[in-house]
Amino acid sequence: MTPAPVLLFDQTDSTNAEARRRAEAGETGPLWIAARRQTAGRGRRGRAWESDTGNLFATLLTTTRKPPAEAAQVTFLAALAVADLLDRYAPPSLVTIKWPNDVMLAGEKVAGVLVESGVHAAGGLWLAVGIGVNLAHAPAGTERPATALAQHLSADVPAPPSVEVAARELAGCFAVWMERWETLGFQPVLDAWRARTLGLDGPATARLGHETIEGRAEGVATDGALRLRLADGGLRLISAGDVFFGEG
Ligand code: BT5
The missing domain is CATH 3.30.930.10 (Bira Bifunctional Protein; Domain 2)
Structure with a gap:
């Protein structure tokens, strides 16, 4: 091309x-x-x-x-x-x-x-x-x-x-x-x-507007959304937002 x-x-x-x-x-x-x-x-x-x-x-x-x-x-x-x-x-x-x-x-x-x-x-x-x-x-x-x-x-x-x-x-x-x-x-x-891409399988914190979600990144879904495993075992798919990878 x-x-x-x-x-x-x-x-x-x-x-x-x-x-x-x-x-x-x-x-x-x-x-x-x-x-x-x-x-x-x-x-x-x-x-x-x-x-x-x-x-x-x-x-x-x-x-x-x-x-x-x-x-x-x-x-x-x-x-x-x-x-x-x-x-x-x-x-x-x-x-x-x-x-x-x-x-x-x-x-x-x-x-x-x-x-x-x-x-x-x-x-x-x-x-x-x-x-x-x-x-x-x-x-x-x-x-x-x-x-x-x-x-x-x-x-x-x-x-x-x-x-x-x-x-x-x-x-x-x-x-x-x-x-x-x-x-x-x-x-x-x-x-x-x-x-x-680094950090797709470790601790991660997502900021979505005023909401802050702590969890563990578990790679990305087939559309590229970040898979975030929460402490209660639930899974959140994050397609837009600020995510900090690693501890703290
Ligand atoms: C981005 O936003 O990373 C997207 C930046 C896209 C810029 C290009 S330049 C050509 C085109 N025309 C435009 O007007 N924009 C696009 P975000 O993830 O929101 O990151 C912004 C944050 O990065 C800021 O709040 C700063 O903390 C930081 N930052 C600002 N300028 C930076 C720079 N030159 N290098 C690294 N970090 C910067």
Whole structure:
């Protein structure tokens, strides 16, 4: 599958917001919208994404005929694509995924994924698959520690890729997973994702709005939802929320 073209802006509010505006104006993509800087980069649930120059901010605008429940699987493709990109520059053993959408480098967050969607007036579901990767620097003072690719380069790699190169390579890595997903279905994607994801079989705490649920992760269901075993023996399937893995 040919990677979608990349449009690189010097600055925008948020590449996801730009993708949404274009989708609402009828654009279907596929198109990657990237920016060197975002003035209003966003994470999930209204949180902010630190977006200073030097890091990668990119959103794939695309349109699918898949039902919304299946379309949500793109978040897994995005995490795998970022992991493959990082493997080229950092020791692959340091690159892991944290359910559902964080990519970690040496145990600290290096990238996040934010998928938004809506219905085109002419039919079909648009998807905005937003990806932020800390190439050059990591913000200080985040709730959980953050890192950047520049801090963990492989011995033979002198510098992280430029934003242009990283955007192009990310588009290529994503296209590979998109093709597997479209031709083989979700199972092989989920298997590859599971192989890179840590913490799926230990203590975990899920925060869902105001509710906090303690339990033990027991892997993921066939749709990628986290299986959380509760103290009373019950099982909760968590498909969205913040989950902290490990003790405390
Ligand atoms: C995410 O949200 O991890 C999704 C981030 C998606 C960002 C991309 S950039 C391109 C596109 N355009 C956008 O406007 N967004 C997407 P979440 O899981 O909610 O994590 C957000 C939390 O991570 C924040 O509350 C901070 O604690 C922390 N954080 C903020 N900026 C960070 C950074 N650059 N690196 C690591 N952690 C960060």
